[in-house]
Amino acid sequence: MTARDDAGTPQLTEGAVDAVLASLSPEERASLLDGSDFWHTQGLPERGVPAVMVTDGPHGLRKQPADGDHLGLGGSVPATCFPPAAGLASSWDVDLLERVGTALGEECRAEGVAVLLGPGVNMKRTPLCGRNFEYFSEDPVLAGDLAAALVRGVQSQGVGTSLKHFAANNQETHRMSVSAEVDERTLREVYLTAFERVVRDARPWTVMCSYNRINGTYASQDPWLLTDVLRGEWGFEGLVVSDWGAVDDRPRGVAAGLDLEMPSSSGASQAKVLAAVREGRLSQDDVDRAARRVLELVARSQPGLADPRPYDASAHHALAREAAQRSAVLLKNEPVSSQGGDPLLPLDPAAWPEGGTVAVVGEMARTPRYQGAGSSQVVPTKLDDALTALREGLPGTRVRFAAGYPLEGSPSAGASAADLADEAVDAARAADVVLLFLGLPGSYESEGFDREHLDLPSEQLALLDALLEASDSVVVVLSNGSAVRLHPWAERVPALLEGWLLGQAGGAAVADLLLGVVSPSGRLAETLPQRLEDTPAFGAGFPGEGGVVRYGEGVFIGYRWYDSRKVPVSFPFGHGLTYASFLYEELDVEVTGSGAGAGLRVAVRVTNTGRCTAAEVVQVYVADPEAAVARPDAELRAFARVELEPGRSQTVAFELDARALSYWSPVQRRWVVEGGAFEVRVGASSRDVRLREVVQVDGEDLTPPVAVDAEISTWLDHPVAGPALRSVLGRSGGGFLGMLDDPGHGAMFRAIPLVRMARFPGFPATEAELEAIADRANTPA
Ligand code: BGC
Numbered sequence: 001m002t003a004r005d006d007a008g009t010p011q012l013t014e015g016a017v018d019a020v021l022a023s024l025s026p027e028e029r030a031s032l033l034d035g036s037d038f039w040h041t042q043g044l045p046e047r048g049v050p051a052v053m054v055t056d057g058p059h060g061l062r063k064q065p066a067d068g069d070h071l072g073l074g075g076s077v078p079a080t081c082f083p084p085a086a087g088l089a090s091s092w093d094v095d096l097l098e099r100v101g102t103a104l105g106e107e108c109r110a111e112g113v114a115v116l117l118g119p120g121v122n123m124k125r126t127p128l129c130g131r132n133f134e135y136f137s138e139d140p141v142l143a144g145d146l147a148a149a150l151v152r153g154v155q156s157q158g159v160g161t162s163l164k165h166f167a168a169n170n171q172e173t174h175r176m177s178v179s180a181e182v183d184e185r186t187l188r189e190v191y192l193t194a195f196e197r198v199v200r201d202a203r204p205w206t207v208m209c210s211y212n213r214i215n216g217t218y219a220s221q222d223p224w225l226l227t228d229v230l231r232g233e234w235g236f237e238g239l240v241v242s243d244w245g246a247v248d249d250r251p252r253g254v255a256a257g258l259d260l261e262m263p264s265s266s267g268a269s270q271a272k273v274l275a276a277v278r279e280g281r282l283s284q285d286d287v288d289r290a291a292r293r294v295l296e297l298v299a300r301s302q303p304g305l306a307d308p309r310p311y312d313a314s315a316h317h318a319l320a321r322e323a324a325q326r327s328a329v330l331l332k333n334e335p336v337s338s339q340g341g342d343p344l345l346p347l348d349p350a351a352w353p354e355g356g357t358v359a360v361v362g363e364m365a366r367t368p369r370y371q372g373a374g375s376s377q378v379v380p381t382k383l384d385d386a387l388t389a390l391r392e393g394l395p396g397t398r399v400r401f402a403a404g405y406p407l408e409g410s411p412s413a414g415a416s417a418a419d420l421a422d423e424a425v426d427a428a429r430a431a432d433v434v435l436l437f438l439g440l441p442g443s444y445e446s447e448g449f450d451r452e453h454l455d456l457p458s459e460q461l462a463l464l465d466a467l468l469e470a471s472d473s474v475v476v477v478l479s480n481g482s483a484v485r486l487h488p489w490a491e492r493v494p495a496l497l498e499g500w501l502l503g504q505a506g507g508a509a510v511a512d513l514l515l516g517v518v519s520p521s522g523r524l525a526e527t528l529p530q531r532l533e534d535t536p537a538f539g540a541g542f543p544g545e546g547g548v549v550r551y552g553e554g555v556f557i558g559y560r561w562y563d564s565r566k567v568p569v570s571f572p573f574g575h576g577l578t579y580a581s582f583l584y585e586e587l588d589v590e591v592t593g594s595g596a597g598a599g600l601r602v603a604v605r606v607t608n609t610g611r612c613t614a615a616e617v618v619q620v621y622v623a624d625p626e627a628a629v630a631r632p633d634a635e636l637r638a639f640a641r642v643e644l645e646p647g648r649s650q651t652v653a654f655e656l657d658a659r660a661l662s663y664w665s666p667v668q669r670r671w672v673v674e675g676g677a678f679e680v681r682v683g684a685s686s687r688d689v690r691l692r693e694v695v696q697v698d699g700e701d702l703t704p705p706v707a708v709d710a711e712i713s714t715w716l717d718h719p720v721a722g723p724a725l726r727s728v729l730g731r732s733g734g735g736f737l738g739m740l741d742d743p744g745h746g747a748m749f750r751a752i753p754l755v756r757m758a759r760f761p762g763f764p765a766t767e768a769e770l771e772a773i774a775d776r777a778n779t780p781a
Contacts, residue, residue: 035264058118060378080316081380083503087327089136089525101153114301115160121194125170133372133481137525138558144197151202158304160205169210173543179213188664226257251276259290324502324509330520346516355396359427362437367410374447380504389511417459439479454485487530521615523576536561560632574685580610584690594698608644615643675699708755721777731764
């Protein structure tokens with residue numbers, strides 16, 4: 001039953017799980033449901049069950065020494081720090097995410113890690129969420145497809161992933177107790193969709209439940225979430241692990257489908273589980289099911305753990321640089337106002353006299369901000385900074401550096417902001433171009449708390465003002481994990497590169513982009529709003545009151561909100577420039593199938609009409625202008641990144657299934673395709689639609705059943721009940737019919753539940769008669 005590796009460590013095989021489980025005592029089974037320390041499952045060596053290590057994640061490995069803490073205060077082994085999700089998501093590049101995932105899997109394997117704790121696919125409901133840097137997007141299709149690719153990559157190496165934080169963990173304020181009050185349609189269409197896509201497409205080995213409550217129930221003990229939806233509907237077969245410390249009532253959690261508690265409760269939960277079984281509050285079957293999943297996870301990870309392979313750190317650094325190149329988003333690139341001509345970027349040293357002078361301003365050029373803080377913090381194998389990379393990339397140019405502002409944890413910390421700004425202005429005056437690195441200091445955003453505003457630090461904004469006075473050739477490069485306010489200053493800078501957080505090779509990648517070694521190709525995975533007041537959850541919607549946060553904006557998050565309400569934004573979802581330009585032609589949309597099997601086939605031809613190789617991200621949005629529920633202006637349904645040489649074209653084709661047309665019906669409690677006109681929009685952002693086509697979709701029969709307490713309008717709209725009711729009401733002079741059809745008051749009467757009107761004096765039918773009509777109408781023909 002038990003295989004042993006060379007070192008004599010017991011090795012559990014998948015085929016041996018049944019027999020091992022059967023050999024365990026109830027106490028041993030219950031012990032498996034708990035970790036053994038911060039990072040390991042419980043081993044039972046005498047039964048042939050090794051302990052395995054699970055660890056953060058997600059954009060690099062954070063393997064701590066055995067006695068480490070869990071929030072990153074202690075050190076961890078060096079590992080490649082790829083761009084965090086906010087950066088990676090801006091690549092819109094599924095292949096890249098899979099390659100990054102593969103590299104992460106290789107590093108886990110080299111370090112003997114069974115499961116990498118990520119990716120996190122929670123929606124960016126508000127730009128203030130302290131953990132947005134770790135999340136992909138405000139759109140579930142983008143987040144889901146990118147995360148699925150990352151999961152495929154990691155798991156291709158025989159290492160598991162943990163899809164987190166399931167679910168509706170969209171803020172850090174009171175994250176361990178707050179109840180997210182969300183209607184089911186919103187949950188299904190927005191907050192669960194990314195999880196669903198990853199589970200269905202990439203089969204993560206584990207899912208991590210979130211800390212918060214959803215509509216009053218802790219995610220860690222919510223049977224609807226952890227069992228009915230996750231397993232019953234989506235077919236998840238892996239293990240559910242708690243977020244670290246997310247367990248409230250352990251026996252309830254076991255019954256609900258929470259298999260593994262982490263970190264270890266030091267035996268306390270085991271005792272509670274055993275007591276609950278003894279007292280009949282929890283079944284032994286539930287315990288065995290969870291224990292089996294732990295054993296299956298351990299067994300699944302054994303082949304990888306038994307065969308650790310070193311990884312190539314310099315190849316991974318190169319991949320981190322490519323990932324960073326693809327993650328930065330060129331928001332704006334215009335000619336310098338006084339001169340006209342070409343856009344300011346890429347930099348062209350040949351155009352400057354004697355190689356020119358570049359002022360690199362901003363401490364973040366020298367001391368990069370490249371990842372977020374908290375449990376995901378990685379110790380990088382190497383760290384590039386933009387200043388060094390620019391010096392190397394501009395050999396014949398004088399590069400003058402000025403810190404510009406003080407930054408915590410850097411050589412400029414503690415210096416006077418005014419002195420640093422004066423020095424920077426001097427440098428700018430003497431330069432052909434100013435490269436200004438601004439961003440959020442590390443203490444502004446982290447796991448564990450939310451931001452209070454969207455602004456850059458005031459000393460940075462003052463510096464920006466001063467530099468815009470001193471030079472008209474200012475390029476701003478931003479480092480921030482979540483959206484910052486760019487309004488109104490972005491209007492005054494000719495070029496603006498949103499670098500997000502770009503990982504350990506971000507500095508070199510930024511230099512590559514500024515110098516035109518590669519063309520920028522990132523696109524915004526989140527809208528950049530003009531003002532905090534414009535954001536969907538602003539006010540009572542965030543961070544909630546009295547332990548409750550109401551998602552009152554419903555499905556209208558991110559661009560679904562801004563675009564539906566026509567709110568001006570700084571830069572829309574999906575936006576990003578390159579050093580080339582693209583032409584969209586020949587949109588072809590075909591409806592495939594009908595009813596619940598309807599879909600769309602979309603094809604469009606894209607041509608690079610620019611002068612350099614660059615990548616376009618073709619985005620397909622679907623609008624459903626008329627529906628029984630309020631739908632967003634349009635929703636992203638598919639996307640593809642295509643890299644083209646100048647003059648080259650490619651036809652990009654997409655297959656959209658029924659889900660792309662559906663909404664979650666709160667009445668039927670399922671996805672429905674309501675027929676009618678749909679508009680397919682293809683373009684380069686949610687607001688840069690290049691081609692559109694309206695198609696007619698033959699939907700499902702959504703006629704609701706009638707009941708005597710349904711409103712009269714429901715009856716009148718029903719093909720069988722409507723005529724039958726009219727004929728009944730036509731009796732005794734038809735006074736009631738006249739009321740319902742009255743142009744002035746009819747609407748008011750039609751909104752009355754039929755059974756109520758049936759009690760009015762003189763109503764020409766009995767309740768029993770109406771019930772008989774309803775029965776007939778609801779019986780399928
Ligand atoms: C975080 C998780 C993380 C875990 C382990 C928790 O506080 O929410 O994302 O994986 O700690 O460090």
